[in-house]
Amino acid sequence: MKIKEIKLYGFKSFPGETKIVLDRGITAFVGPNGSGKSNIFDALRWVFGEQSMKALRCERIEDLIYVSPVPKDDANFTEISITVDNEDFFPQFGGEFEIKRKFYRSGESEFYLNRVRCRLQDIQALFLNSGTLTYSFLELSEIEKIIQGNTKEMFDDVS
Amino acid sequence: MKIKEIKLYGFKSFPGETKIVLDRGITAFVGPNGSGKSNIFDALRWVFGEQSMKALRCERIEDLIYVSPVPKDDANFTEISITVDNEDFFPQFGGEFEIKRKFYRSGESEFYLNRVRCRLQDIQALFLNSGTLTYSFLELSEIEKIIQGNTKEMFDDVS
Amino acid sequence: ARERFVAIFDEVKKEFNFVFSKFFEGGQADLVLSDPSNPLTSKVDIAVRMKGKRLKVINQLSGGERTLLAVSLLLALYLVKPAPFCILDEIDAPLDDANVVRFNKFLRDLSQRTQVVIITHNRATMEYADYLYGLTMEKRGQSKVISAKLADLEKLNPDA
Amino acid sequence: ARERFVAIFDEVKKEFNFVFSKFFEGGQADLVLSDPSNPLTSKVDIAVRMKGKRLKVINQLSGGERTLLAVSLLLALYLVKPAPFCILDEIDAPLDDANVVRFNKFLRDLSQRTQVVIITHNRATMEYADYLYGLTMEKRGQSKVISAKLADLEKLNPDA
Numbered sequence: 001m002k003i004k005e006i007k008l009y010g011f012k013s014f015p016g017e018t019k020i021v022l023d024r025g026i027t028a029f030v031g032p033n034g035s036g037k038s039n040i041f042d043a044l045r046w047v048f049g050e051q052s053m054k055a056l057r058c059e060r061i062e063d064l065i066y067v068s069p070v071p072k073d074d075a076n077f078t079e080i081s082i083t084v085d086n087e088d089f090f091p092q093f094g095g096e097f098e099i100k101r102k103f104y105r106s107g108e109s110e111f112y113l114n115r116v117r118c119r120l121q122d123i124q125a126l127f128l129n130s131g132t133l134t135y136s137f138l139e140l141s142e143i144e145k146i147i148q149g150n151t152k153e154m155f156d157d158v159s
Numbered sequence: 160m161k162i163k164e165i166k167l168y169g170f171k172s173f174p175g176e177t178k179i180v181l182d183r184g185i186t187a188f189v190g191p192n193g194s195g196k197s198n199i200f201d202a203l204r205w206v207f208g209e210q211s212m213k214a215l216r217c218e219r220i221e222d223l224i225y226v227s228p229v230p231k232d233d234a235n236f237t238e239i240s241i242t243v244d245n246e247d248f249f250p251q252f253g254g255e256f257e258i259k260r261k262f263y264r265s266g267e268s269e270f271y272l273n274r275v276r277c278r279l280q281d282i283q284a285l286f287l288n289s290g291t292l293t294y295s296f297l298e299l300s301e302i303e304k305i306i307q308g309n310t311k312e313m314f315d316d317v318s
Numbered sequence: 319a320r321e322r323f324v325a326i327f328d329e330v331k332k333e334f335n336f337v338f339s340k341f342f343e344g345g346q347a348d349l350v351l352s353d354p355s356n357p358l359t360s361k362v363d364i365a366v367r368m369k370g371k372r373l374k375v376i377n378q379l380s381g382g383e384r385t386l387l388a389v390s391l392l393l394a395l396y397l398v399k400p401a402p403f404c405i406l407d408e409i410d411a412p413l414d415d416a417n418v419v420r421f422n423k424f425l426r427d428l429s430q431r432t433q434v435v436i437i438t439h440n441r442a443t444m445e446y447a448d449y450l451y452g453l454t455m456e457k458r459g460q461s462k463v464i465s466a467k468l469a470d471l472e473k474l475n476p477d478a
Numbered sequence: 479a480r481e482r483f484v485a486i487f488d489e490v491k492k493e494f495n496f497v498f499s500k501f502f503e504g505g506q507a508d509l510v511l512s513d514p515s516n517p518l519t520s521k522v523d524i525a526v527r528m529k530g531k532r533l534k535v536i537n538q539l540s541g542g543e544r545t546l547l548a549v550s551l552l553l554a555l556y557l558v559k560p561a562p563f564c565i566l567d568e569i570d571a572p573l574d575d576a577n578v579v580r581f582n583k584f585l586r587d588l589s590q591r592t593q594v595v596i597i598t599h600n601r602a603t604m605e606y607a608d609y610l611y612g613l614t615m616e617k618r619g620q621s622k623v624i625s626a627k628l629a630d631l632e633k634l635n636p637d638a
């Protein structure tokens with residue numbers, strides 16, 4: 001399985017639609033401080049079902065929606081969709097499938113699996129809870145947690 | 160005021176005596192991971208009166224004493240002394256003075272100011288408590304503390 | 319579930335020790351269950367012995383050594399149960415030049431079975447990647463992604 | 479004591495804003511007393527407005543921006559009440575190349591009145607320093623300090 005494409009709309013510092021094509025191997029994101037690299041990291045966590053505000057580095061979920069210097073250009077919603085090239089993990093979804101997560105400033109959330117509306121639990125069941133992603137995200141601030149022995153969570157899903 | 164010289168004996172990864180001459184301006188310490196750079200940072204904190212084990216990255220104060228691969232080569236005590244070139248801060252001590260802190264494996268501590276035995280509070284009164292060093296040490300892990308508004312301590316001593 | 323956990327745990331332990339001794343040129347790393355009679359609810363602690371040192375105290379490890387230790391465990395988990403992706407945010411920042419090279423070599427191995435995305439400021443890591451994307455803010459506060467070669471990026475951030 | 483505190487606090491506020499807008503090419507930084515009627519016991523909070531952005535949320539700042547913000551406050555304190563020494567441990571690690579240059583320029587200013595000691599892995603910072611010491615472990619586990627020129631250090635750590 002691999003991520004073929006990430007599409008961000010109105011997510012944090014990404015105003016309009018941004019498309020990023022990914023391939024196998026190693027892809028590096030580089031750029032100045034504050035240019036939006038960790039925001040992409042957050043976008044991937046969020047689309048796979050992350051619910052913790054602390055992990056997404058914001059106070060309220062509205063903080064995920066792009067805020068412009070001029071109020072009229074603020075985004076009304078944010079949407080992340082990823083296209084996954086799937087051979088070995090979830091045969092029930094065929095060769096390729098798409099996951100989409102949307103949040104409106106009005107407070108509604110929407111989740112899609114292959115363009116069919118679904119619930120957050122459906123996406124979480126595929127990824128976060130299935131152990132597929134328990135140790136897939138690592139940032140520098142988590143190193144201390146691992147060293148101090150909070151590794152149980154990483155193991156729970158391995159078995 | 161400036162540090163003219165640091166002498167380390169049996170401190171953490173420094174087995175025998177190590178002498179480091181310092182001058183005005185900017186001095187950089189470089190070297191591979193685990194080579195002893197932050198141990199010098201700890202040595203300076205300790206000689207100026209630091210008492211917190213957490214700030215010195217150890218569990219017990221004995222952990223400050225050099226432990227060798229072979230038990231018979233362990234150091235029996237650790238000692239840090241710094242020579243300070245003093246024009247503007249503490250006129251009562253003349254042009255130059257030395258601070259020394261020693262700790263024996265047996266548990267005794269010794270403090271010296273210009274080779275005269277003194278108490279820890281005397282050294283702390285000069286440095287840590289006089290505000291001279293409240294914001295003199297900064298490591299990456301403390302950045303979060305400052306951002307989250309724990310800056311009061313830095314101010315207390317400025318006034 | 320219990321037998322499965324113990325079987326996998328033992329495998330991760332083995333791989334953890336293997337990766338650790340490669341990063342640290344020797345030494346041993348171990349995973350210890352705080353309550354071996356109840357593996358499913360027990361805490362998992364890390365024990366480490368550096369080559370040529372008697373001390374076993376994790377607290378005394380340096381900044382770079384702690385990062386390498388955590389990365390060793392992560393890689394061990396991937397070796398035992400490969401996950402489809404691995405997304406890393408500035409993990410190479412505390413590492414010295416020699417350890418950045420070792421780290422990138424392991425990423426290369428990992429990328430045979432797992433898609434790796436890494437955020438970095440380290441030029442050596444940029445050169446190691448297969449694909450490179452640059453982030454820039456042409457208009458203040460608005461992120462834009464450009465696909466780039468390393469040489470192009472230098473032009474983009476002139477004082478970089 | 480109260481008047482003294484308020485006078486110094488206002489001065490630090492001014493310098494903080496000055497340093498911040500140099501690092502961030504604009505914007506404002508402010509220090510706010512949580513209880514202005516009791517300055518001596520009140521908490522001191524940081525408020526920030528980045529140029530071209532309406533948001534004021536500190537939590538959304540990036541890793542490098544948080545480091546620069548903390549360093550701006552530190553430098554402001556030194557400008558108001560210079561301390562004899564300043565000892566920094568890998569503070570430049572989260573910074574991109576352009577911010578490392580700005581950071582080093584401020585260190586240079588600071589070093590006119592204050593003795594600066596910095597631990598770093600960043601080559602640009604090494605080149606900026608007046609004196610350079612290398613740490614090595616010829617015998618495992620035993621630190622040794624050598625005074626060095628940058629060129630010598632390259633030889634010492636061949637794969638650096």
Ligand SMILES: Nc1ncnc2c1ncn2[C@@H]1O[C@H](COP(=O)(O)OP(=O)(O)OP(=O)(O)O)[C@@H](O)[C@H]1O
Pocket residue numbers: 011012013014031032033034035036037038039040062063064065066067068453459528531533538539540541542543572574
């Ligand atoms: N909802 C939002 N609307 C607009 N901008 C936002 C929003 N949320 C976050 N930002 C901006 O995104 C920027 C942070 O981006 P990010 O954390 O991705 O930086 P980075 O590229 O990882 O930088 P570094 O190299 O310092 O880690 C901040 O400047 C913040 O103001």
Ligand SMILES: Nc1ncnc2c1ncn2[C@@H]1O[C@H](COP(=O)(O)OP(=O)(O)OP(=O)(O)O)[C@@H](O)[C@H]1O
Pocket residue numbers: 170171172173190191192193194195196197198199221222223224225226227371373378379380381382383412414613619
């Ligand atoms: N009492 C002691 N006796 C012997 N060695 C010790 C003692 N205390 C700490 N050490 C060793 O010192 C090393 C850590 O050194 P230090 O933290 O200064 O590294 P560093 O140069 O800052 O590295 P990095 O670049 O990774 O931050 C550890 O490997 C640890 O084993």
Ligand SMILES: [Mg+2]
Pocket residue numbers: 037038407540541542
């Ligand atoms: Mg970041």
Ligand SMILES: [Mg+2]
Pocket residue numbers: 196197380381382567
């Ligand atoms: Mg260190």
